[in-house]
Amino acid sequence: MNSNTQHVSPANSSVMGKPHFHESARAQVSGSAVYIDDISELKDTLYAAPIMSRVAHGRIKNIDVNPALRIPGVKGVVLSSDIGGDKYLANFTHDEPILAIDHVYHVGQVIGLVVADSVMGARSAAKLVQCEIEPLPPILNVKESLKAKSFVLPPVHVKRGDALEAIKASEVTISGNLEIGGQEHFYLESQIAYAIPLEQSQWLVHSSTQHPGEVQHWVAHALGVDLNAVRVECKRMGGGFGGKETQGGHLAVWASLAALKFKCPVKMRLDRDEDFLITGKRHPFYYEYKVGFDKSGLIKGLELMLASNCGFSADLSGPVSDRAVFHVDNAYFLENVSISSYRCKTNTQSHTAFRGFGGPQGMILIEHIMGEIARQLDLDPLEVRRVNLYQPSSTGKRCVTHYQMTVEDNILEPLINTLAQSSDYAKRRKEIAQWNASNSLIKRGIALTPVKFGISFTATLFNQAGALVNVYTDGSVQINHGGTEMGQGLHTKVAQIVAGELGLPLDQVRVTATDTSKVPNASATAASSGFDLNGRAAQYAARQIKNNLAAFVSGLDECGAGAVVFEDSLIKTPHKNRAFKEVVQLAYANRIQLWSDGFYRTPKIHYDKTTLTGRPFYYFTYGAACTEVAVDTLTGESRVIAVDILQDVGRSINPAIDLGQIEGGFIQGMGWLTNEELVWNEQGALSTHAPSTYKIPTSGDTPQHFVINLWPEPNQEDNVFGSKAVGEPPFMLSISVFEALKEAVSAGLEDKVMQKKRINLSAPATAERILRAMQAF
Ligand code: MTE
Ligand code: MOS
Numbered sequence: 001m002n003s004n005t006q007h008v009s010p011a012n013s014s015v016m017g018k019p020h021f022h023e024s025a026r027a028q029v030s031g032s033a034v035y036i037d038d039i040s041e042l043k044d045t046l047y048a049a050p051i052m053s054r055v056a057h058g059r060i061k062n063i064d065v066n067p068a069l070r071i072p073g074v075k076g077v078v079l080s081s082d083i084g085g086d087k088y089l090a091n092f093t094h095d096e097p098i099l100a101i102d103h104v105y106h107v108g109q110v111i112g113l114v115v116a117d118s119v120m121g122a123r124s125a126a127k128l129v130q131c132e133i134e135p136l137p138p139i140l141n142v143k144e145s146l147k148a149k150s151f152v153l154p155p156v157h158v159k160r161g162d163a164l165e166a167i168k169a170s171e172v173t174i175s176g177n178l179e180i181g182g183q184e185h186f187y188l189e190s191q192i193a194y195a196i197p198l199e200q201s202q203w204l205v206h207s208s209t210q211h212p213g214e215v216q217h218w219v220a221h222a223l224g225v226d227l228n229a230v231r232v233e234c235k236r237m238g239g240g241f242g243g244k245e246t247q248g249g250h251l252a253v254w255a256s257l258a259a260l261k262f263k264c265p266v267k268m269r270l271d272r273d274e275d276f277l278i279t280g281k282r283h284p285f286y287y288e289y290k291v292g293f294d295k296s297g298l299i300k301g302l303e304l305m306l307a308s309n310c311g312f313s314a315d316l317s318g319p320v321s322d323r324a325v326f327h328v329d330n331a332y333f334l335e336n337v338s339i340s341s342y343r344c345k346t347n348t349q350s351h352t353a354f355r356g357f358g359g360p361q362g363m364i365l366i367e368h369i370m371g372e373i374a375r376q377l378d379l380d381p382l383e384v385r386r387v388n389l390y391q392p393s394s395t396g397k398r399c400v401t402h403y404q405m406t407v408e409d410n411i412l413e414p415l416i417n418t419l420a421q422s423s424d425y426a427k428r429r430k431e432i433a434q435w436n437a438s439n440s441l442i443k444r445g446i447a448l449t450p451v452k453f454g455i456s457f458t459a460t461l462f463n464q465a466g467a468l469v470n471v472y473t474d475g476s477v478q479i480n481h482g483g484t485e486m487g488q489g490l491h492t493k494v495a496q497i498v499a500g501e502l503g504l505p506l507d508q509v510r511v512t513a514t515d516t517s518k519v520p521n522a523s524a525t526a527a528s529s530g531f532d533l534n535g536r537a538a539q540y541a542a543r544q545i546k547n548n549l550a551a552f553v554s555g556l557d558e559c560g561a562g563a564v565v566f567e568d569s570l571i572k573t574p575h576k577n578r579a580f581k582e583v584v585q586l587a588y589a590n591r592i593q594l595w596s597d598g599f600y601r602t603p604k605i606h607y608d609k610t611t612l613t614g615r616p617f618y619y620f621t622y623g624a625a626c627t628e629v630a631v632d633t634l635t636g637e638s639r640v641i642a643v644d645i646l647q648d649v650g651r652s653i654n655p656a657i658d659l660g661q662i663e664g665g666f667i668q669g670m671g672w673l674t675n676e677e678l679v680w681n682e683q684g685a686l687s688t689h690a691p692s693t694y695k696i697p698t699s700g701d702t703p704q705h706f707v708i709n710l711w712p713e714p715n716q717e718d719n720v721f722g723s724k725a726v727g728e729p730p731f732m733l734s735i736s737v738f739e740a741l742k743e744a745v746s747a748g749l750e751d752k753v754m755q756k757k758r759i760n761l762s763a764p765a766t767a768e769r770i771l772r773a774m775q776a777f
Contacts, residue, residue: 056684166301170292189238482522669734
């Protein structure tokens, strides 16, 4: 049996492709699931709390820690001067001090740590530290940083055809700008790490991180030890959403440095306000655009400027901004396009990965432009979207992206048509127009928008994964893989694939905590690729064990190994069925290896990071949403009334979990575009740093009509089980909310005989902004 070919054995129908519970759902709802703050603490454990800058930009003149040291239980402080080796984090761009050195770059930046024998003691003492900082002029928004050419990384330009000429030659042209706000991750478990010094300069770090391998690297670098001296473990996160892709590492490094200085285990957890003030968020974006099109709405030429607010350091801003550039086409063929992407440096938190990783910020621009074109021409926006869609690659026309990748697996047109029918889009649009014509208080809007999201890390090297599968002599199975569990159900899916391969019930297979000592050099669990990568690696490991067992029983029964079948807890040959457990015991007695590793790397992908061209993605995940909203013209308040979604997940390995990802992703995106408003004041301090002022959606915001269907076809590329990645793509279906809101606002403007054609609404579309947009004349 060749372990590298798909479908070598029939899927075990009782496990794979079935809606199983999340493997820790019961433990989570009953409170027995362990998060880092629940781990029993070792004797002598100390607690660290951050000393934060109150100034957005300035030079540190003096730090007086004495008031903190006088608090009973305080053991001391850790400042940059305590760091013996490199004072910068060992990240890619090497531009971020572990603790502020002689300057501060944003309000909330961590200047030092207070270490005490109680959490509250450390926190209250940290507030007493007196930092004398000479203020310097800060840059607080993207427009100022564009003017000052203040960037964290150089600008990137991508071009195809001659946009300028094409725009000039177009029948109609419009230009405009758009502003889209950031988003706080609001994981339920805030950032936390627990660093434990072991014997002989070795370390164990419990970290709430999407990337234990990088935490291991950062901690080893900061402590000046080799990677083999640091073991990082992550059982689960209480949500990550991209916020723990890099920024969980800071906590781990801080806790480790404190543990080094005080020679004790140290735990550090941010409270909610600290987490808001210290950690980066989704990048806010500012855009300018110019578009030329014909009377059917077909785009002829397009000039785009994307400016991302990256904060004070690069963090993941390079790849996030790249992904925005890769997704400005969304579902549409852009023949003549010129894109400039500026990675703006500002004196705020360092913005980071967040579900979609820049993709949403790319797509929302082209969807906004589609809406604007339609209103300009008085067309149905869905018709404008349709004429611009990528064509099937079989036509050989209009099927190559602006980064030179052919869209081979295009299902956009049939998917949109199916959803338009099932949601009754055309009829409802007419009814809404009638409603709006006769109701002046409540205006309604509807929009149907597609998503095409590229799957793979754009940095090709990250598209690799490893797994370890152990079969014990009682027939029970343990899996370890490089992916991390943040609630998305990765471990459940990986257990399903291994149980399915071995023909075992799901409860005979366990996934253990992610651990850098079991599977080394693992990539971040991100880019929605967790199951694609780790699921395949685990599948290959299971197949290796299957090969060993099949060879063994085929020897006993004198048949070909290919005739051996694993199902229903049995291992079957043409001559005999034996219990899996019985074969395992026999095999053990015959010294057959009962465990294996597995390794997978994604095929076909490549790309040139200087020109951003090539095939950065193995395949695309598609989807579409039809959303109806209502807006109160007196208050600006809005509600999402009805949502119909058709999402492509390939062949679903677990439809229950996939549905959960679609619902959660959509609602989270809806929050980004409606209620979740980050407000930095004129001094650069984030005013909305707690749930009292920052509002995420609640269960009451769930649309009353919320219908989700899955596209019935498997992945056209050879991906594990024929599935597709699902973690991020549904987030971008929420753009339909923003588009529907603008349709409703446009109806509100119409009453006032204003130019309903151009809608000046930025996101989040809060009540205030909607009201302002409706009064914009
Ligand atoms: N779902 C839950 N419940 N919690 C999370 O933190 N993170 C999202 C998504 N779904 C997240 C989630 C993000 S940002 C990504 S990249 C993917 O899950 C990562 O997991 P996957 O690759 O296994 O899909
Ligand atoms: Mo997800 S933003 O790729 O962690």
